[in-house]
Amino acid sequence: MDPRVVVITGGGTGIGRAAAAAFARGGDRVVILGRREHVLAATAADLSARSSMRVLWRVCDITVPRQIDDTVAWLRADVAQTGDVLVNNAGGALALGADASLEEVAAYARRTLDANLTGAYLMIHALRGWLRRPGGRIINMSSIAAYRGGGDMYSAAKAGIVGLTYAFAQELAPEGITVNAVAPGLVLETEFFGDRMTDERRQRTIAQTPTGRAGVPADIAAAVHYLASPEASFVTGEVLHVNGGWVFGR
Numbered sequence: 001m002d003p004r005v006v007v008i009t010g011g012g013t014g015i016g017r018a019a020a021a022a023f024a025r026g027g028d029r030v031v032i033l034g035r036r037e038h039v040l041a042a043t044a045a046d047l048s049a050r051s052s053m054r055v056l057w058r059v060c061d062i063t064v065p066r067q068i069d070d071t072v073a074w075l076r077a078d079v080a081q082t083g084d085v086l087v088n089n090a091g092g093a094l095a096l097g098a099d100a101s102l103e104e105v106a107a108y109a110r111r112t113l114d115a116n117l118t119g120a121y122l123m124i125h126a127l128r129g130w131l132r133r134p135g136g137r138i139i140n141m142s143s144i145a146a147y148r149g150g151g152d153m154y155s156a157a158k159a160g161i162v163g164l165t166y167a168f169a170q171e172l173a174p175e176g177i178t179v180n181a182v183a184p185g186l187v188l189e190t191e192f193f194g195d196r197m198t199d200e201r202r203q204r205t206i207a208q209t210p211t212g213r214a215g216v217p218a219d220i221a222a223a224v225h226y227l228a229s230p231e232a233s234f235v236t237g238e239v240l241h242v243n244g245g246w247v248f249g250r
Helices: 014-025 037-050 064-077 102-127 153-175 200-207 218-226
Strands: 005-009 029-034 055-058 083-087 137-141 178-184 239-242
Touching: 005 014, 005 064, 005 102, 014 029, 014 037, 014 083, 014 218, 029 037, 029 064, 037 055, 055 064, 064 102, 083 102, 102 137, 102 153, 137 153, 137 218, 153 178, 178 218, 218 239
Parallel strands: 005 029, 005 083, 029 055, 083 137, 137 178, 178 239
Antiparallel strands: none
16 A cells, blocks of 8 residues: 555644654654744654654644645645645643633633634544545544533634544545544643643542553554544544543433
């Protein structure tokens, strides 16, 4: 089989990095996107040294349409005319002060939606024509928060990812492109929580998880890799819950 071309947003750290490693180990050509040049360069160099394939990188803020357009042009010209997999992993929870003004709340809401939902929407629109037909794969990153709440606008954005997944799964299925989502639970070894994850909060959350442990990025990467695989060619419009049983699939 020829190597597939895989694009991963937010690919420099955490879940995105773990997904990039899984695809690279499988012999795929991986392109990681993100906003921090030094992080992307270091990750690409490290993963390239660990696999037989060179991992490529490019700075791209998925909330900026012009940067996405430039990235698509670069992909077509310098990487491959046709690609195989898009992993919409970029996102995160932003902080909002308790005494924030309504104007600040509105800005926070827009930034949260842009980072976690609108950016994925833009990437799908920009790359849908680049994906192979049949055989293209789109995997979107949702969250357990979409089903149990937490993080207000973050929960809303991740619930929006589920709706977006359903809509594009229906639209793109006749073209041979599958669209699915992964909804992680508590995943440590990422930058998601920053300094907000105290030992007390960690232990409390793990105690609510039937498997008795937190997830690690490799757990989520394995789910992403499966949904992108030939074995998942008849799976579309699904949300794969990877949370140790904290919230069961719905």
